[in-house]
Amino acid sequence: MAVDRTTVAHIAKLARIRIDAEQQDALTADLNNILSWIEQLSELDTEGVAPMTSVVEMRLPQRPDAVTDGNCRDKILRNAPETMHGFFVVPKVVE
Amino acid sequence: MTRLNELTIAAARDGLAKGEFSARELAEAHIAAMESARRLNLFITETPERALAMADAADARRRRGEAGLLDGIPLAVKDLFCTEDVLTTAGSHILDGFHPPYESTVTANLWRAGAVLLGKTNLDEFAMGSSNMTSHYGPVESPWRRKGDNRPLVPGGSSGGSAAAVAARVTAGAIGTDTGGSIRQPAAFCGIVGMKPTYGRCSRWGIVAFASSLDQAGPLTRTVRDAAIMLRAMAGHDPRDSTSVDRPVPDYEAALSGDIRGLRVGIPKEYRVDGMPDEIEALWRRGVQWLEEAGATTIEVSLPHTKYALPTYYIIAPAEASSNLARYDGVRYGLRVPGRTPTEMYEATRGEGFGAEVKRRVLIGTYVLSAGYYDAYYNKARKVRALILRDFTEAFESVDVLLTPTAPSTAFAQGEKMDDPIAMYLNDVFTVPANLSGLPGISVPAAMAEDGLPLGLQVIGRAFDEETMLRVAHVIETAAGFDAEPAFVAGR
Numbered sequence: 001m002a003v004d005r006t007t008v009a010h011i012a013k014l015a016r017i018r019i020d021a022e023q024q025d026a027l028t029a030d031l032n033n034i035l036s037w038i039e040q041l042s043e044l045d046t047e048g049v050a051p052m053t054s055v056v057e058m059r060l061p062q063r064p065d066a067v068t069d070g071n072c073r074d075k076i077l078r079n080a081p082e083t084m085h086g087f088f089v090v091p092k093v094v095e
Numbered sequence: 096m097t098r099l100n101e102l103t104i105a106a107a108r109d110g111l112a113k114g115e116f117s118a119r120e121l122a123e124a125h126i127a128a129m130e131s132a133r134r135l136n137l138f139i140t141e142t143p144e145r146a147l148a149m150a151d152a153a154d155a156r157r158r159r160g161e162a163g164l165l166d167g168i169p170l171a172v173k174d175l176f177c178t179e180d181v182l183t184t185a186g187s188h189i190l191d192g193f194h195p196p197y198e199s200t201v202t203a204n205l206w207r208a209g210a211v212l213l214g215k216t217n218l219d220e221f222a223m224g225s226s227n228m229t230s231h232y233g234p235v236e237s238p239w240r241r242k243g244d245n246r247p248l249v250p251g252g253s254s255g256g257s258a259a260a261v262a263a264r265v266t267a268g269a270i271g272t273d274t275g276g277s278i279r280q281p282a283a284f285c286g287i288v289g290m291k292p293t294y295g296r297c298s299r300w301g302i303v304a305f306a307s308s309l310d311q312a313g314p315l316t317r318t319v320r321d322a323a324i325m326l327r328a329m330a331g332h333d334p335r336d337s338t339s340v341d342r343p344v345p346d347y348e349a350a351l352s353g354d355i356r357g358l359r360v361g362i363p364k365e366y367r368v369d370g371m372p373d374e375i376e377a378l379w380r381r382g383v384q385w386l387e388e389a390g391a392t393t394i395e396v397s398l399p400h401t402k403y404a405l406p407t408y409y410i411i412a413p414a415e416a417s418s419n420l421a422r423y424d425g426v427r428y429g430l431r432v433p434g435r436t437p438t439e440m441y442e443a444t445r446g447e448g449f450g451a452e453v454k455r456r457v458l459i460g461t462y463v464l465s466a467g468y469y470d471a472y473y474n475k476a477r478k479v480r481a482l483i484l485r486d487f488t489e490a491f492e493s494v495d496v497l498l499t500p501t502a503p504s505t506a507f508a509q510g511e512k513m514d515d516p517i518a519m520y521l522n523d524v525f526t527v528p529a530n531l532s533g534l535p536g537i538s539v540p541a542a543m544a545e546d547g548l549p550l551g552l553q554v555i556g557r558a559f560d561e562e563t564m565l566r567v568a569h570v571i572e573t574a575a576g577f578d579a580e581p582a583f584v585a586g587r
Contacts, residue, residue, distance in 0.1 A: 007462075008458070011461050011462050015417060015458055015461040016421075016438065016441040017457065018445070018447075019446065019454070020446075027454070027455065027458065031459060031462070033516065033517060034409065034455070034516060037409075038472070038476075040406055041475050042471075044400075044479060046475060046478035046479060046482070049481055051477030051478050052477050052480040052484060055294045055308050055338070055532075055533035056293065056294050056295045056559075060337055061334070061337055075196040076196065079427065080426070080428060081425060081429075081430075088426050088427060090426055090437050091440055
């Protein structure tokens with residue numbers, strides 16, 4: 001399944017990555033190269049095979065639904081590019 | 096006496112126990128070695144003050160008779176492990192200035208055992224690469240040189256800084272992560288030992304996530320014994336990683352008995368790939384001979400879906416990466432590139448913050464998970480992954496371990512294989528299957544190739560049977576007697 005520049009632009013939009021016009025051509029070529037290579041999986045018959053869901057056979061552990069961490073607002077905010085009054089600051093969302 | 100920075104972990108441990116030198120002296124020797132190797136670009140962050148403070152604390156513990164498993168042993172940490180208040184970059188521009196407010200479980204386990212942090216090593220951006228060329232902080236140079244050729248070589252990747260630091264005698268041990276071969280392939284390129292434990296053996300908590308169903312932490316060392324010592328300190332159940340297993344951690348060092356009589360070693364015939372150099376094939380045969388001479392039986396086995404492992408990996412790993420890397424949005428940490436709206440800010444931040452290989456993989460991952468393609472690519476890959484695991488499960492009904500080459504070539508020069516992503520991906524042809532199936536694998540340096548560079552052999556074990564795998568690796572190490580040293584050794 002070949003992808004064109006428009007599809008690459010659409011995927012980049014979905015992935016929230018800005019791509020320059022000149023990057024777009026190179027990426028389209030790269031993606032087509034990689035996709036046609038992984039295409040070889042289609043020659044395998046996987047009818048009736050259940051997709052792998054767990055790497056090592058194990059039952060997922062359960063724990064009580066209790067608060068075990070938190071109360072460290074300032075520690076968390078310390079790495080933020082911009083903060084105000086104990087909040088993360090982002091560009092205006094609502095006019 | 097051997098220079099302190101050239102000691103193995105086992106030798107340093109014994110020297111510290113006998114009082115031949117202090118942890119502080121050991122740390123000082125390693126800090127000097129680290130500084131003398133700066134032109135190789137091994138570290139993103141050096142932490143000499145912290146190392147000295149940790150070494151002093153280790154000396155104090157030893158005086159009180161409270162020394163742990165790795166007390167006073169300096170180690171290097173791949174810059175993918177979060178270390179509290181120490182810059183953690185994942186080799187990416189997008190994590191600019193990130194100082195984690197917490198410590199990863201594996202590093203916390205190492206510090207609890209008394210180990211000393213030398214610094215954070217360079218790596219491919221987000222561990223995506225096999226050459227260490229994709230780091231935002233520049234490539235790592237291998238301490239090795241080809242015979243009659245002075246071009247700088249890659250150390251392999253993605254744990255390239257860790258592997259090169261161990262080879263250059265800057266540190267006796269380092270930790271890395273292995274998602275598709277990122278510990279074993281650089282270990283083979285650098286002539287050292289690198290082990291990926293069974294998925295679930297080491298906690299992934301606090302490791303910058305790449306592909307969560309494949310990532311596993313492991314040691315890089317110069318001997319199999321040192322790998323055994325380190326794994327014991329790193330491993331263990333962690334309730335904060337739901338895939339971490341609750342099983343006792345054995346004394347792996349005790350498994351190195353040298354006795355493999357009666358053990359059955361499988362030789363997977365599908366690993367004889369087209370275009371494999373004769374000398375790698377010859378080394379593989381020599382490995383078979385070494386194990387037979389030590390009393391093991393070798394049996395040819397078939398892993399029929401081997402050729403589909405790489406394409407399967409290059410669907411699953413990017414799919415998981417595209418999801419894991421969604422968190423880098425410029426809001427809570429790292430780089431922010433301004434935009435008028437939040438979406439513009441996300442796009443600008445991620446456009447500037449991610450390098451070319453990371454972008455390629457996030458886009459591939461987004462594509463294979465998108466509506467209309469999910470079944471054709473992602474679900475298909477998960478089905479093939481089940482078949483690959485079944486191949487191994489069936490093979491392990493008749494054998495105890497598998498023996499294969501680690502990589503299809505020796506190290507290449509910086510800049511080679513850069514134009515074709517697939518040529519780069521093929522480096523991991525022998526290592527990726529163990530990640531897809533969660534099995535433990537170890538690379539042992541076994542010979543020198545014509546071109547004057549090291550070659551490794553890989554042993555793959557049963558899930559959670561790292562002991563048998565290590566025992567076999569130790570026998571190969573002894574038989575191979577690999578003692579070649581790189582062109583650059585710190586402090587000489």
